[in-house]
Amino acid sequence: MTARDEIPLRDADQVMRLSRMGSFHQSRLSFMRILLRRMRNENWQFDAPDWHVNENGVGRAVYTVHGPSRAYSLVAFAHDLPDEMRSDRVIATAWDTTFTLFDGIPTDDDIARLAQNVPLQEAGRISVRELTLSRANRSARLWDFVVANLSAGRQPDPESLKTVGYVMRTTAVYGSGKFGAADHGTIQDRPEFAAPFQAEMLTVYLIRCFVMDLLDHNAKCAGGKRAVKLSPKLRRALGIGNSTGLGMAPFLVNHPTLLHQWIAARETALARVRGIKTVTDGERDVMIHHAKSAHINAMNWHSQHPMQIAKVTELQSDMVMLCKEITRIGDAPYPWDRLYRWAAQNLTSEGLEQVVSILMEPYGDVVDDLADAMSIDESAHFYIDGTQAMGHVKSLIAKHFDWALKTDFGAGDEQARFWYVSAAKLEPRLGERDAEQGHELEQPLAIGRDVAALYRAITQDETVAHFLRKHPEHRHILRRVQMVEKFPYAEIRDNLLHAQMMPIDMLRCKLSFFGATHFDPRSDRWLRICMFQNAPFPDELYVPGNWVYPEPTGAI
Amino acid sequence: MLSRSETIAMVKRGARGAGYSWGMAEEIAQACATLCAHGINAQPVLAQYLQAVDGHVDALAMQSWPLNQERVCPFHLGCFIAESGFSDDHHQFNGVQSPVFLLPYVQRMATVQGRNLHISGAGMAVDVGADYIAGDISMDAQGQVMITADEYTLTPPSTSPCYPAQYCDVMDRLGQKTMVPDSDESRANGAGD
Numbered sequence: 233m234t235a236r237d238e239i240p241l242r243d244a245d246q247v248m249r250l251s252r253m254g255s256f257h258q259s260r261l262s263f264m265r266i267l268l269r270r271m272r273n274e275n276w277q278f279d280a281p282d283w284h285v286n287e288n289g290v291g292r293a294v295y296t297v298h299g300p301s302r303a304y305s306l307v308a309f310a311h312d313l314p315d316e317m318r319s320d321r322v323i324a325t326a327w328d329t330t331f332t333l334f335d336g337i338p339t340d341d342d343i344a345r346l347a348q349n350v351p352l353q354e355a356g357r358i359s360v361r362e363l364t365l366s367r368a369n370r371s372a373r374l375w376d377f378v379v380a381n382l383s384a385g386r387q388p389d390p391e392s393l394k395t396v397g398y399v400m401r402t403t404a405v406y407g408s409g410k411f412g413a414a415d416h417g418t419i420q421d422r423p424e425f426a427a428p429f430q431a432e433m434l435t436v437y438l439i440r441c442f443v444m445d446l447l448d449h450n451a452k453c454a455g456g457k458r459a460v461k462l463s464p465k466l467r468r469a470l471g472i473g474n475s476t477g478l479g480m481a482p483f484l485v486n487h488p489t490l491l492h493q494w495i496a497a498r499e500t501a502l503a504r505v506r507g508i509k510t511v512t513d514g515e516r517d518v519m520i521h522h523a524k525s526a527h528i529n530a531m532n533w534h535s536q537h538p539m540q541i542a543k544v545t546e547l548q549s550d551m552v553m554l555c556k557e558i559t560r561i562g563d564a565p566y567p568w569d570r571l572y573r574w575a576a577q578n579l580t581s582e583g584l585e586q587v588v589s590i591l592m593e594p595y596g597d598v599v600d601d602l603a604d605a606m607s608i609d610e611s612a613h614f615y616i617d618g619t620q621a622m623g624h625v626k627s628l629i630a631k632h633f634d635w636a637l638k639t640d641f642g643a644g645d646e647q648a649r650f651w652y653v654s655a656a657k658l659e660p661r662l663g664e665r666d667a668e669q670g671h672e673l674e675q676p677l678a679i680g681r682d683v684a685a686l687y688r689a690i691t692q693d694e695t696v697a698h699f700l701r702k703h704p705e706h707r708h709i710l711r712r713v714q715m716v717e718k719f720p721y722a723e724i725r726d727n728l729l730h731a732q733m734m735p736i737d738m739l740r741c742k743l744s745f746f747g748a749t750h751f752d753p754r755s756d757r758w759l760r761i762c763m764f765q766n767a768p769f770p771d772e773l774y775v776p777g778n779w780v781y782p783e784p785t786g787a788i
Numbered sequence: 789m790l791s792r793s794e795t796i797a798m799v800k801r802g803a804r805g806a807g808y809s810w811g812m813a814e815e816i817a818q819a820c821a822t823l824c825a826h827g828i829n830a831q832p833v834l835a836q837y838l839q840a841v842d843g844h845v846d847a848l849a850m851q852s853w854p855l856n857q858e859r860v861c862p863f864h865l866g867c868f869i870a871e872s873g874f875s876d877d878h879h880q881f882n883g884v885q886s887p888v889f890l891l892p893y894v895q896r897m898a899t900v901q902g903r904n905l906h907i908s909g910a911g912m913a914v915d916v917g918a919d920y921i922a923g924d925i926s927m928d929a930q931g932q933v934m935i936t937a938d939e940y941t942l943t944p945p946s947t948s949p950c951y952p953a954q955y956c957d958v959m960d961r962l963g964q965k966t967m968v969p970d971s972d973e974s975r976a977n978g979a980g981d
Contacts, residue, residue: 360791409791417792614818615896618871654974655967663974670968676810697871700811701850704864707811 236507236598239569241499245635248495248725254737255543255581256744257526258780259589260596261497264747264764266603267433268779270424271770274300278770281445285310287453289446292347295438296337297770299424304363304431305334306438307346310446318369320403320475327353327367329400329442333435335361335414353404353411360414363431366405368439371473375399378447378462383455387463393470395534397750397762400443401473407432420607427603428490429746440472440764468772469782471765474748477758479659481738482651484724485677488712492719493608494745498588499721501599505591506569508598516567518594520558525781526586527551529749532782537753539734543582550583554590613718616711618697622690625713629687632716635725636680637687648731651677662735662757680727682709749780790951796821798956799834801963806838807845808863816863822892826921827947830888833927835955837886838962848885859883859930866893869935875901877937884933887912891921894935904940909933913942920944 246252258265270276277298285291295306309330317326330351334342342361349356353367374396381388393399407429409415419425444467451459462470484491530548535541557574561567568591575587592599630637641647650671654661665671676682686706690699696714700707716722727733735757743751748761767779777783790798800817804810816834823830841848841861848861850868860883869879870893884890887910898905899918907914910933911926922944968974 409793412789412791412794415792611818614814616867616871618868619873652968653966655964655969658967661968661974663968668973669971670974673966673968695872697868697873698853700871701853701864701868704812704849705809707809707867708814709811711811711814 236504237509237566239503239507241496241503244632244720244723245725247499248721248723250724250726250734250737252581252585253724253741254734255585256741257586257589258744258747258749259498259501260592260599261494261501261603261606262745262747263427263429263433263606264437264767265779266427266606267430267437268767268773269600269603270430271297271299272773276770276773278441281442283445283449285446285449288312289450289453292343293442293445294334294338294343295441297434297438302335302422302424303337304434305337306435306442307332307334307338307343307350308439308442309347309351311351313369315372318372320369320401324403325355327351327403328370329368329439329446331364331366331368331435331439331442332358332362332413333364333431333438335363335419357412359412360418362413363419364405364407364435365411365413366402366435366439368400368402368443368472370400371396371398375447379450379454382447382451382462383459385455385458385460387460387466390466390469393466394532396473397469397532397765398471398473399447400439401475401760402436402439403475405432405435405474407435426607428494428607433746436472436763437767440470440767441769443472444470444769464769464772467769468766471749471762471767474743474761474763475758476739476743476761477659478662478735480742481735481757482660482675482677484738484742485679485728487610488715488722489608489610489613489719491724492722493606495721496719497602497606501592501602502572502588504598505595506566506572508568508595509565510563511567515594516558516561519568519590520555521784522590522593522778522781523551523555523558524784525778526590527555528784529781530586533750535752537755537759540751540753543580546580547582547586550579550586553578554583554587613715614711616696616700616707617714618695618700620696620714621693622696622699623693625696625710626687626690628713628717629683632720632723633680633683633687633713633725636683636727639680639684639727641681641684641729645731646727647678647681647729649729649733651675651728665729676708678729679709679712679723681729682706683713686710686713747780790953790956792821792824792949792951795824795951798959798963801966802835802838802959803962805962805965806842812845812863812867815867816889819863819866819889819892821951822895823888823921824951825949827945827950828888828891828921828925829950829952829954830927831952831955831959833886833888835958836928837889839958842962855881855883857883859885862886862889866890869893870896870900873900879935880932881934882932883930884910885930886927887929887931887933888925888927890933890935891916891925895921897935901937903937906936906938906940907933908936915940915942915944 279296282294290312293308313328332350378388448461530551533544575584650663650665652670686709736753736759740751743761748763750762753759796817799820800813803813803816849864851857894905894916898916904917910931911929914923922942
């Protein structure tokens with residue numbers, strides 16, 4: 233184990249700002265990488281796919297993977313979807329492909345049952361034998377382009393692939409009991425699902441395998457003997473896209489203790505690496521290597537959104553500075569702490585948070601164990617301590633929600649928006665308070681405003697139980713105030729109702745923990761990303777190398 | 789059958805739609821899930837209860853302590869007694885509506901106190917400990933309820949968790965009241981889809 237000293241964690245007031253969370257990048261602690269490490273370390277075995285897709289690209293396939301004690305199977309359905317029906321919106325009713333992750337190896341009866349339900353997605357019903365439900369659509373232009381090239385016997389132009397990074401994108405990956413699937417609580421004791429979202433990550437990983445095989449299959453059907461398979465290098469460069477909208481945004485607010493675990497793990501990792509007193513030349517070389525990779529990734533990062541274009545441009549510049557600074561860091565003690573402090577002074581938020589991720593890269597032995605602490609039994613922290621004095625609650629608010637107490641929620645911009653659930657689409661939405669109806673049906677996501685209201689309502693030092701008996705309207709927010717005493721990273725310390733608030737910052741934070749790359753906002757409230765791009769396929773898991781960013785020339 | 793997470797989401801929306809605060813709606817969903825986890829199907833009586841109090845839940849909230857009202861909401865009372873840190877050996881409450889919903893809160897008390905509690909009255913005689921709820925459970929009773937610290941005598945049934953889909957339509961109807969219909973303005977603002 234690398235020797236290190238204690239460095240304090242970054243303060244929640246600094247980390248839990250939307251602008252900062254909206255600059256997070258994937259890291260060793262991202263859920264995709266946790267899964268990849270486990271599959272490699274435990275020598276998971278992948279069966280050849282059970283392939284029943286016809287010459288029109290329609291049919292099904294089963295991809296089974298064997299862990300140390302259990303098997304899981306992706307059951308994939310490929311459909312013939314007319315172009316005019318292809319939509320990434322939640323109201324879509326048909327997709328190019330649909331999937332479920334089956335707990336075990338499905339029988340013919342299971343397959344028949346799933347064939348009746350999985351293609352329907354929300355309109356169907358799965359069972360406790362299934363762990364996830366998902367669907368994906370082709371990136372129409374790129375899919376046809378790749379298939380046309382392969383069927384004509386040539387590899388597609390790599391630059392064309394690089395711009396998008398995927399040929400198919402998921403529009404939802406449901407887990408945790410949705411639509412009848414197994415509750416997370418029923419599988420969380422399995423080591424392979426101890427870290428968050430592992431069933432969902434495994435689903436997407438296997439979807440990527442299926443999509444690559446489907447590409448080759450369709451090219452072969454179109455081109456016959458002339459067709460070639462996509463080269464391993466190009467396969468590796470393709471991930472699975474994902475379109476994500478506001479539906480994901482409230483997750484971080486609705487799971488405060490879980491959010492804390494994620495952030496605390498990341499911050500602890502940073503503090504541990506900053507606390508390393510001396511480094512070897514080899515570790516320094518690995519750091520430089522990963523900085524160069526991140527630089528290439530930044531250069532390949534394309535977006536159409538003006539805000540993100542500006543951020544990526546700044547990141548590219550930051551990475552140039554970083555690569556130089558690492559070589560200049562010298563032999564004085566605590567080089568990574570000095571590098572971090574230099575980055576905090578000289579780089580943008582986007583660049584600084586990229587440095588946080590890069591710093592972890594050479595130090596799996598220092599940080600990887602933190603993955604075990606990223607889940608939590610949320611129900612254990614649900615209950616309110618009614619014996620606590622309201623005076624203490626008031627002091628907690630003053631300590632952790634100072635930003636909310638300083639906000640004038642009566643001012644126009646501060647409460648310009650409201651979160652609601654659409655009756656038509658059953659999905660979270662963001663409304664304009666002055667222009668739209670329905671703000672009286674606001675969801676409880678106005679954390680800052682409601683904390684401030686609780687603070688004002690505390691007029692005597694009674695117990696919490698007696699206060700809530702008289703004021704049940706404050707129960708939801710009082711629960712959160714008590715949580716933040718133990719879980720300081722549980723709350724986003726920004727006003728989620730503000731006129732200028734960017735919901736994509738919340739999406740970016742969550743998706744960075746998934747391990748997503750190439751965040752490409754399409755508005756302030758939805759974006760596209762890439763998952764598992766550059767990740768090893770099953771036969772490549774044991775080959776050393778970078779699992780996320782492209783390898784720099786002269787790779788170690 | 790529903791999953792546990794579907795049950796919690798549905799009941800939370802339904803309780804909020806009936807008029808409970810968001811925090812109480814969370815409690816009610818958690819209480820319902822706890823009963824389901826013990827194989828107790830209280831969904832029909834919950835649907836009936838929420839329909840009955842729909843729009844006037846405040847009337848059954850606790851007006852004072854000690855209690856001095858004809859009818860009291862089991863969820864408000866349950867939260868209060870579970871959170872107050874009581875350690876007395878005997879409690880008696882009058883006018884408790886659908887007291888089956890006190891059981892999750894009595895279980896929390898039993899867990900904190902580390903002992904068996906017995907709940908009786910209103911047609912019930914139930915032993916409650918940290919990991920069991922055993923005895924005669926009346927679904928539709930109301931009235932006087934006593935909670936006492938007794939040795940357990942009733943044998944816990946060997947039940948499996950059960951999250952029935954009965955009465956989803958009632959919950960969904962109530963839950964719809966928490967949602968906002970599309971409007972020209974929301975469509976014009978691009979709402980977020």
